[in-house]
Amino acid sequence: MIHISIKPTLMCNLNCLYCNRQEKSKVGLSIAKVKNFFFILAERFPMERIKVRWGGGEPLLMGIDFFEDIVKLQKKLFRNIENEISTNLTLLDENFVRLFKENDFAIFTSLDGIGTSHDFQRNGSFDNLSTALKKLKEYGISKIFVNTVVTKYNYDTLEEIYNFCSDLELKWNFTVVVPSGIQKVQAKTLIVNPATFSNSIIKIFDNWFVSESPVEILVFNDIIRYIMGRNNCIPKNDPQLSLGPDGDLYTCRLLIGKPKHSLGNVESINHRFIGLPACYTCSYQKINNFSKCKNCYFDFLCNLNHCTYLYEVYKDFPDVSHYLCNCLKPIYTHIIKCITSETLANTLEGGESNGV
DSSP states (O other), X not given: OEEEEEOSBOOOSOOOTTOOOSXXXXXXXXHHHHHHHHHHHHHHSTTSOEEEEEOSSOGGXXXXXXXXXXXXXXXXXXXXXXXXXXXXOTTOOHHHHHHHHHTTOEEEEEOOSSSHHHHHHTTTOHHHHXXXXXXXXXXXXXXXXEEEEOOTTTGGGHXXXXXXXXXHTOEEEEEOOOOOGGGHHHHHTTOOOHHHHHHHHHHHHHHHHHSOOOOEEHHHHHHHHHHTTOOOSOOTTSOEEEEOTTSEEESSGGGTTOGGGOOEXXXXXXXXXXXXXXXXXXXXXXXXXXXXXXXXXXXXXXXXXXXXXXXXXXXTOGGGTTHHXXXXXXXXXXXXXXXXXXXXXXXXXTOOOOOO
């Protein structure tokens, strides 16, 4: 599979407290450059399965015509292509809903609380978000993923978010605050204590693990699959490429807007660059840049869920130089104990582990 990330714009109609956009660029990716990019992909990988992730900024600012034109071209060029879009959903209308439904888009959005906690961190957008999520469900769109950025202002509302996702049968994930980009200073004030973070997540796991909730919690599933020998990350040799709003290409979406990492512009790029195993490179750099990772028991899990980018961000802050480790290790330890105990119990009873 070829993994493609495209950020057609870095503009956004919100101004979230932890926004990690590198700049408030008004540059919008031209339809001509996008089409040129897909022509290159079709020539370079004519028979491959393609997965495209649209992000930003807010990609819906590009308008419905932009996406309708791209989808028409994709159908002409590729036999097997999937689209995902990361959006705050506040600009969703009937035209976008219909496009997403007819072309089987996966939808990724953010939910930082129910009501006021979400509104505080994300510009009073909860009502619009809630209406949009319900509209997508009404149209039968099932691939809806919501992410919660856990902060000191919403860590105690995770159970409410869990119940909300359960009611709408949404897929859920959560992350730590990444203090970078245009809101770097503000984001630092949101960081939650590592013990508070891990305890809050463990509480959710314990509830989820023993319940019959329809919520698929991505981090938990990924960790369990990995523990059970079912690696769910991007294979090392799968090509990954990202396209920024100015037409520059990168090996990773997190590097978009960082000129020193640009491979060149889509209008002049040498095709030999397309196919770099970016995920392998990222994991390799993490191990070599952070000596503490070399002998860490949990490195195999961190390579699944985190990358050099996050470690590079946090190493600049002496007070939280081990922030990620202190947040994640208690969670990994707890889940491993639960899974191994469950597997052993099933074995002793002569049954099989349910797995995930």
